[in-house]
Amino acid sequence: xxxxxxxxxxxxxxxxxxxxxxxxxxxxxxxxxxxxxxxxxxxxxxxxxxxxxxxxxxxxxxxxxxxxxxxxxxxxxxxxxxxxxxxxxxxxxxxxxxxxxxxxxxxxxxxxxxxxxxxxxxxxxxxxxxxxxxxxxxxxxxxxxxxxxxxxxxxxxxxxxxxxxxxxxxxxxxxxxxxxxxxxxxxxxxxxxxxxxxxxxxxxxxxxxxxxx
Numbered sequence: 001x002x003x004x005x006x007x008x009x010x011x012x013x014x015x016x017x018x019x020x021x022x023x024x025x026x027x028x029x030x031x032x033x034x035x036x037x038x039x040x041x042x043x044x045x046x047x048x049x050x051x052x053x054x055x056x057x058x059x060x061x062x063x064x065x066x067x068x069x070x071x072x073x074x075x076x077x078x079x080x081x082x083x084x085x086x087x088x089x090x091x092x093x094x095x096x097x098x099x100x101x102x103x104x105x106x107x108x109x110x111x112x113x114x115x116x117x118x119x120x121x122x123x124x125x126x127x128x129x130x131x132x133x134x135x136x137x138x139x140x141x142x143x144x145x146x147x148x149x150x151x152x153x154x155x156x157x158x159x160x161x162x163x164x165x166x167x168x169x170x171x172x173x174x175x176x177x178x179x180x181x182x183x184x185x186x187x188x189x190x191x192x193x194x195x196x197x198x199x200x201x202x203x204x205x206x207x208x209x210x211x212x213x
Contacts, residue, residue, distance in 0.1 A: 001052055002208040003189055005163075005175070005198035006041045014044035027069040027076075028092040038206055042123040042160035043070045045208040049158045050074060050119065058118040061150075063105050063143065064125020067091040071098045074121070084108050085125075105129055106139070109146025117150045122159040124206075128171070137169055137181060144185040151213040157187055158211075162204035175207040187211040 018024060018040060024033045032039035047070060050060075058079045062071040065083035072093045075081040082099040083089065089100040101108065106129055122143075129139035147157050164172035179193060190210045198205045 001049055001210070002045050003191055003210060004194040004196050004207065005200075006045060006160075006206045006208060007196075007199050010045070011037050011041055011200065014040050017044055023069065023073065027072050029067065029069050030092070032068070038162070038200075038202060038204075039068075039123070041200070041206045042208070043068070043073075046070060046121050046123060046158050046160050047073060049208065049210045050121065050156075051077075053119065053156055055118065059116065060119045060121065061112070061117055063109075063120060063122040063147075064128065065089070065100075065123075066125075068123060069093065070121065070123055072096045106142050106146070109143065109150060112146070112150040114149050115152045115155075118152055118155055120147045120151065120155075120157045122157075122161070124161045126159065126161060137173065137177070140173070140178065140181050141185075144182050144187060148185040148187055148213060151187075153213060155213045156190070156210060157182070157213075158209070160206060160208040163207050165205060172204055175209065178207070178209060182209075182211050187213055 060079050060081045062083040064085055065071050066085045066088045067090055071081045071083040075098045084101045084103055084105050086104050089102050126143050162172050163175055165174055167173050168177045190212045
């Protein structure tokens with residue numbers, strides 16, 4: 001559906017869905033719904049990509065979820081969701097069935113049984129997983145390797161991330177470099193990447209990408 005940079009027109013569309021579905025009240029967050037339009041871009045684009053997959057009772061893992069609302073929305077659709085974060089797993093969503101795991105994503109990926117997960121999602125957390133000071137894209141590469149190992153055949157990895165359109169190495173990198181790293185680990189785009197200009201840069205442009213094993 002996406003596999004491209006997002007724009008303000010997407011934000012207007014996504015905000016309408018947030019309002020129509022009453023997400024802010026049903027799945028509250030401390031501040032991201034109201035003060036971070038980039039969070040809405042990431043959460044809703046991932047959610048729409050996820051819904052397009054279809055399937056029932058999928059095993060889903062959110063990498064670096066923190067107190068974010070997205071895993072709880074997906075869980076409410078009847079899926080088995082685990083959310084992992086190393087620092088903050090407290091949230092404001094009562095009666096959620098999401099399994100919250102306080103742990104290091106890079107470690108947790110190593111102990112997930114091979115070919116056991118239907119879908120991984122990530123809303124701009126992979127950028128913070130690099131233990132080498134944001135050099136050589138070590139974090140991105142470790143995540144790609146771990147996700148590829150843990151996904152079932154034809155499993156999906158849906159991510160939305162801030163990107164730096166001029167950097168191929170570091171915390172924020174180009175969409176094309178992200179795609180290269182995933183492809184090196186047998187994760188291929190579900191449909192071609194669409195090269196578009198973006199008018200969203202607060203503080204970084206946002207890309208949403210969907211890969212399949």
